[in-house]
Amino acid sequence: MKAKTETQTAVQTAGNGKTSGNLLLSIKDLKVWFELRRFGFGHAGYVRAVDGVTFDLHQREAIAIVGESGCGKSSLMKTILGINIPTEGTITFEGKDINLYDRSDLQWFRSQVGYVQQDPFGSLAPFMSIQRILEEPLIIHGVKDPKERLRRIRKVMEEVKLTPQDEFMPKFPHQISGGQQQRVVIARAMILEPKLIVADEPVSMLDASVRVEILKLLRGLQESHNLAVIYITHDLSTVRYFSERIFVMYAGQLVEKAPMDKLLKNPRHPYTRALLAATSDPDAENATHYKDVPPGEPPSLVNPPRACRFHPRCPEFMDGLCNVQDPPEFLPEPDFHTLCWLYDPNLDATLTSIKR
Amino acid sequence: MENNSLLNVEDLKLYFRTSRGAVQAVDKVNFRLPKHEAVVFIGESGCGKTSFAKAILRLLPRNVLEYSGRVYLHEKDTMQMNDDEFRNGVRWVRMSMVPQAAMNSLNPVLKVGDQVAEPLIIHLDLTKAQALERAKEMFKKVGVPVDFLNRYAFELSGGMRQRVAIAMALITNPELIVLDEPTSALDLLTQANIMNLLKRIKKETDASFILITHDIATSSELADRVIVMYAGQILEDGDAKRFFEKPLHPYSQKLMASVPRLRETVEPEFIIGQPPSLINPPKGCRFAARCPFVFEKCKLDPPLFDLSGRLVKCWLYEPGMERAAA
Numbered sequence: 001m002k003a004k005t006e007t008q009t010a011v012q013t014a015g016n017g018k019t020s021g022n023l024l025l026s027i028k029d030l031k032v033w034f035e036l037r038r039f040g041f042g043h044a045g046y047v048r049a050v051d052g053v054t055f056d057l058h059q060r061e062a063i064a065i066v067g068e069s070g071c072g073k074s075s076l077m078k079t080i081l082g083i084n085i086p087t088e089g090t091i092t093f094e095g096k097d098i099n100l101y102d103r104s105d106l107q108w109f110r111s112q113v114g115y116v117q118q119d120p121f122g123s124l125a126p127f128m129s130i131q132r133i134l135e136e137p138l139i140i141h142g143v144k145d146p147k148e149r150l151r152r153i154r155k156v157m158e159e160v161k162l163t164p165q166d167e168f169m170p171k172f173p174h175q176i177s178g179g180q181q182q183r184v185v186i187a188r189a190m191i192l193e194p195k196l197i198v199a200d201e202p203v204s205m206l207d208a209s210v211r212v213e214i215l216k217l218l219r220g221l222q223e224s225h226n227l228a229v230i231y232i233t234h235d236l237s238t239v240r241y242f243s244e245r246i247f248v249m250y251a252g253q254l255v256e257k258a259p260m261d262k263l264l265k266n267p268r269h270p271y272t273r274a275l276l277a278a279t280s281d282p283d284a285e286n287a288t289h290y291k292d293v294p295p296g297e298p299p300s301l302v303n304p305p306r307a308c309r310f311h312p313r314c315p316e317f318m319d320g321l322c323n324v325q326d327p328p329e330f331l332p333e334p335d336f337h338t339l340c341w342l343y344d345p346n347l348d349a350t351l352t353s354i355k356r
Numbered sequence: 357m358e359n360n361s362l363l364n365v366e367d368l369k370l371y372f373r374t375s376r377g378a379v380q381a382v383d384k385v386n387f388r389l390p391k392h393e394a395v396v397f398i399g400e401s402g403c404g405k406t407s408f409a410k411a412i413l414r415l416l417p418r419n420v421l422e423y424s425g426r427v428y429l430h431e432k433d434t435m436q437m438n439d440d441e442f443r444n445g446v447r448w449v450r451m452s453m454v455p456q457a458a459m460n461s462l463n464p465v466l467k468v469g470d471q472v473a474e475p476l477i478i479h480l481d482l483t484k485a486q487a488l489e490r491a492k493e494m495f496k497k498v499g500v501p502v503d504f505l506n507r508y509a510f511e512l513s514g515g516m517r518q519r520v521a522i523a524m525a526l527i528t529n530p531e532l533i534v535l536d537e538p539t540s541a542l543d544l545l546t547q548a549n550i551m552n553l554l555k556r557i558k559k560e561t562d563a564s565f566i567l568i569t570h571d572i573a574t575s576s577e578l579a580d581r582v583i584v585m586y587a588g589q590i591l592e593d594g595d596a597k598r599f600f601e602k603p604l605h606p607y608s609q610k611l612m613a614s615v616p617r618l619r620e621t622v623e624p625e626f627i628i629g630q631p632p633s634l635i636n637p638p639k640g641c642r643f644a645a646r647c648p649f650v651f652e653k654c655k656l657d658p659p660l661f662d663l664s665g666r667l668v669k670c671w672l673y674e675p676g677m678e679r680a681a682a
């Protein structure tokens with residue numbers, strides 16, 4: 001694959017300190033807005049699903065994007081997969097903007113990025129056997145030899161522990177359990193040996209006991225195949241076992257980007273703190289006190305609040321600042337990016353300047 | 357029977373007819389609920405916990421094969437009542453339910469205020485104006501703005517719809533409220549807010565609660581007592597505090613170990629295998645095939661052993677047994 005280096009400079013400036021491999025994916029100022037139309041024509045504003053997202057992903061790195069429904073995490077994911085067209089900004093995969101790909105580049109790109117869907121049953125064709133489901137990507141991507149195809153199907157089934165393979169191959173999705181269906185989805189994402197896996201809430205439809213099994217499987221595959229993984233979830237309690245870095249998304253923006261252990265130990269953004277406070281561990285003590293969470297609901301993305309989008313719900317709200325000026329990215333410690341005025345090193349000066 | 361118990365369920369069975377055979381969704385469940393207690397039913401999907409709730413409220417589908425046992429509400433066996441008596445005197449008068457995905461179960465063509473007021477008009481013979489006045493008070497109590505009375509369900513967010521469903525269950529002042537997965541389709545912060553609301557309501561009313569959930573972390577928010585269900589049966593029943601400290605049944609222990617923790621670094625484990633089919637459940641202990649402590653006696657069906665107030669359906673707790681699990 002020929003890689004052009006025109007976007008390489010932009011990539012370097014956005015670089016994050018810790019690197020676990022070569023740069024694989026770089027997203028710069030990405031905006032994905034959907035136009036709203038009144039009566040099918042007439043412009044009626046935009047849904048700002050993704051509004052200024054920047055991050056880098058290196059090879060062999062697992063990141064988690066955490067956010068509530070409607071925060072734009074699925075729109076972000078679909079844009080990375082090349083399904084949505086960005087309104088502004090660039091997505092660079094191995095040095096080349098994916099929106100400048102031609103047909104053959106696009107086919108290559110799709111073989112490099114695997115997608116694990118949220119609902120395993122809904123994403124498997126009900127009329128296809130497991131063998132056909134796994135064979136299809138190979139046919140599309142030009143593996144002509146049936147014996148070779150069978151060999152690769154068996155190999156990938158071994159990797160996701162769908163064994164004995166002969167027993168599973170003729171089965172249809174409805175004949176296997178939810179956990180096994182999710183293994184088939186993972187196998188399908190893996191079969192073209194991609195460099196990147198995008199997993200959209202891969203365990204939210206599964207039972208507690210199976211959930212951990214699937215997460216461990218994904219983590220194992222990530223390590224053994226040197227994969228980069230983008231794990232999208234709303235459940236903070238599972239990210240600990242999965243990712244090196246956590247990005248917290250709120251109303252179309254990444255409000256906090258930090259290494260996993262630092263973020264869980266010392267969350268900075270008030271929204272991240274609220275998310276952590278809302279996540280409980282099983283403990284009878286929970287019943288004795290109320291949770292300290294802000295009221296309200298995430299804002300509409302059509303008319304998001306001015307400046308900091310969390311300010312109407314924020315317990316630390318500073319009038320005149322949070323609702324007037326967009327917070328830039330502050331770095332309270334190395335590698336820890338947070339979009340919150342509280343971490344302005346010159347906060348006092350900023351506050352006096354706005355009071356005048 | 358003790359006087360302070362509100363609900364007393366004996367040998368409750370609910371079997372469904374399917375093309376592949378009888379599904380034993382609820383199989384001889386015994387349980388007693390005192391006044392003003394919150395009991396949580398936890399279990400994986402398909403373990404019969406929702407069927408159990410529906411069996412108590414007699415909200416049954418058409419393919420029921422067997423529905424038997426005794427359900428005493430105070431001293432009266434509701435299983436002896438006919439459908440009209442049950443509808444007029446029990447359901448939504450003395451016990452109500454917030455169904456699963458309640459936010460999507462609201463009527464799309466009725467204003468939410470009218471929906472919340474409806475049980476009062478039907479069951480308590482209030483006029484519409486009186487009923488709406490009560491609905492207004494209830495909206496304040498559950499944290500829905502009063503002007504939402506005139507809105508339709510689609511104009512409300514998920515969290516607000518859930519609050520409306522809770523208001524509807526509370527409006528007749530029932531003695532028992534069954535909550536079936538009240539937070540499962542909601543966002544994290546909304547979930548926490550709803551749990552805070554339920555905690556407050558529990559403090560303010562005398563009602564008892566049955567909370568049904570697969571989310572063990574959430575269950576600990578409200579529970580006075582925990583019941584673990586597996587394959588249509590109760591495996592463990594006991595005080596919440598002692599349960600979360602140290603579950604007794606091997607399945608409960610495994611289930612607790614599978615919960616990812618945010619604040620601890622324990623590696624979660626998973627349970628190998630799958631729950632048995634309820635069409636032809638294994639004889640003897642139903643968890644035996646996945647149990648790490650399985651031994652000869654597990655071929656027989658264990659009774660519920662009483663360990664100083666905690667009930668466990670496992671042969672390991674037979675008096676005189678050396679306890680591998682403990």
